[in-house]
Amino acid sequence: MNLVVLTGAGVSAESGVPTFRASDGLWEGHRVEAVATPEGFAANPALVQDFYNQRRRQLASVQPNAAHRALADLAARWTGDFLLVTQNVDDLHDRAHLETPPASGFELIHMHGELKKARCTASGVVCDWDGDLEAAHVSPHHPRGVLRPHIVWFGEIPLEMERIERALARCDLFVSIGTSGAVYPAAGFVQLARMAGARTVEINLEPTQGASLFDEGVYGPASETVPAFFG
Ligand code: BJW
Numbered sequence: 001m002n003l004v005v006l007t008g009a010g011v012s013a014e015s016g017v018p019t020f021r022a023s024d025g026l027w028e029g030h031r032v033e034a035v036a037t038p039e040g041f042a043a044n045p046a047l048v049q050d051f052y053n054q055r056r057r058q059l060a061s062v063q064p065n066a067a068h069r070a071l072a073d074l075a076a077r078w079t080g081d082f083l084l085v086t087q088n089v090d091d092l093h094d095r096a097h098l099e100t101p102p103a104s105g106f107e108l109i110h111m112h113g114e115l116k117k118a119r120c121t122a123s124g125v126v127c128d129w130d131g132d133l134e135a136a137h138v139s140p141h142h143p144r145g146v147l148r149p150h151i152v153w154f155g156e157i158p159l160e161m162e163r164i165e166r167a168l169a170r171c172d173l174f175v176s177i178g179t180s181g182a183v184y185p186a187a188g189f190v191q192l193a194r195m196a197g198a199r200t201v202e203i204n205l206e207p208t209q210g211a212s213l214f215d216e217g218v219y220g221p222a223s224e225t226v227p228a229f230f231g
Contacts, residue, residue, distance in 0.1 A: 002081040004164075004171040005071065006189055010178020010204060012092050014223045015062045021180055026055075037154050045146075046135035052149040053132040056115045059090055067177070067226035068096035074230045075102035082106045083167040087179060087186050089115045089151055111158040111186065117150035126150050158185060168192040175229075177203045178222050181210040190214060203229060 009019035009026075018026045027035075034040040034047065041048045064072075075082055075097060082105055086093055089112055097108065118129035118137075122145030129147070139145030152158050168174070174193030181187040190200050190213045202214040203225050211217055218225050 001079075001173065002167070002171045003078060003173045003175070004083045004085065004167050004189070004193065004198075006174070006176045006179060006186060007071075007084070007086045007088060007093070008177070008179025008186075009088060010180075011067050011086075011222050011226070012062070012065075012088055012090050013178065014067070014221060015065045015090075015092055017058070017062055017088075017090050017092070021182060032154070036151075038156065041148060041153070045148075049133045049135055049137070049149070052115060052151065055089075056130070056132070059115060062090070062092065064092045064096040064099075065223045067222035068092050069100070070227040070230050072096035072100040072102070075106040076100050078103055078105065080105060080172075081167065081170075083164070083171075084108045085111055085164055085186075085189075087112045087183070089113050091116055107163075109160045109164060111152070111160060111164065113149070113151040113159065115149070115151070118147040119150040120145040121148055122146075161185065164189070165192065168198075169196050171196055171198045173201070174198045175201045175203060176214070177226060179204075179208075181208045201229070 013019050020026050035051045071084060084093060093108055116128060116130060117126050118133060119126050120139040120141040122139060122142035125141040133147055137147040139147050168189055171193055174190060176190060193200050200214045201216045202211055203218045206219055207217055218229055
């Protein structure tokens with residue numbers, strides 16, 4: 001049995017990582033276009049680097065919660081293929097899977113990038129990055145490049161789309177956890193899974209705008225619902 005799980009900010013909320021679209025969310029006080037578009041970065045690189053530097057620093061004070069750990073436990077015992085696609089740029093899934101190594105059919109994709117990586121604007125080379133980035137951070141990879149956050153901004157193409165679409169086309173179960181379904185192409189994955197004949201499940205605090213697209217909804221905090229669903 002092949003499984004695809006899509007996660008969003010709600011899976012990390014109980015670890016203390018803010019979501020995006022809540023009233024006290026990440027973009028409160030920021031114009032989205034200013035910090036989450038290539039145009040915003042070109043206009044004010046210092047503002048954008050600072051926004052991500054702060055979020056990168058915050059990762060030191062958060063830990064995986066019971067939902068991340070339940071998915072890691074599942075990945076250790078799942079016998080079919082299991083693709084975990086996260087829209088999150090934090091490293092909480094990665095850390096949970098380090099604690100509980102997965103079975104061989106498991107893969108994790110960060111489709112919207114990773115806070116703890118940087119990318120050279122000239123060569124596209126991606127490298128691990130744990131510290132701050134400066135406004136015009138000289139790239140070690142190309143003489144004309146600067147290092148930018150390895151984040152997929154609005155208008156950019158999400159990562160690993162072919163691999164994700166291949167897995168959706170052959171999945172038997174699709175579970176969407178803690179995402180509002182407001183951002184494409186991730187919001188369209190449920191339809192691709194349905195076309196493949198998969199059973200589709202939404203796990204969230206409350207029904208989302210796309211709830212009717214799922215066969216089943218499980219509602220409540222992810223730290224309780226995810227371990228119970230996969231337990
Ligand atoms: C809990 C909980 C708890 C809380 N327990 N639950 C089609 C139609 C219209 C527009 C478009 C379209 N296709 C593309 C677009 C444009 C655009 C888009 O979607 N715009 C929309 C606003 C309409 N998309 C793009 O530009 C994308 N690129 C693209 O489409 O390229 C073309 C292409 C695609 C494919 C192939 C070829 C070409 C790129 C999108 C990049 C998004 N990046 C961001 C920001 C990164 C920067 C940053 O980190 O600051 O990624 S946007 C932001 O939203 C972030 C997230 O990953 C993403 C999703 O948010 P998420 O995770 O759903 O969070 P929230 O806050 O919205 O929801 C949290 C949920 O958790 C809520 O439902 C709560 O109830 C729940 N929750 N606590 C369980 N304890």
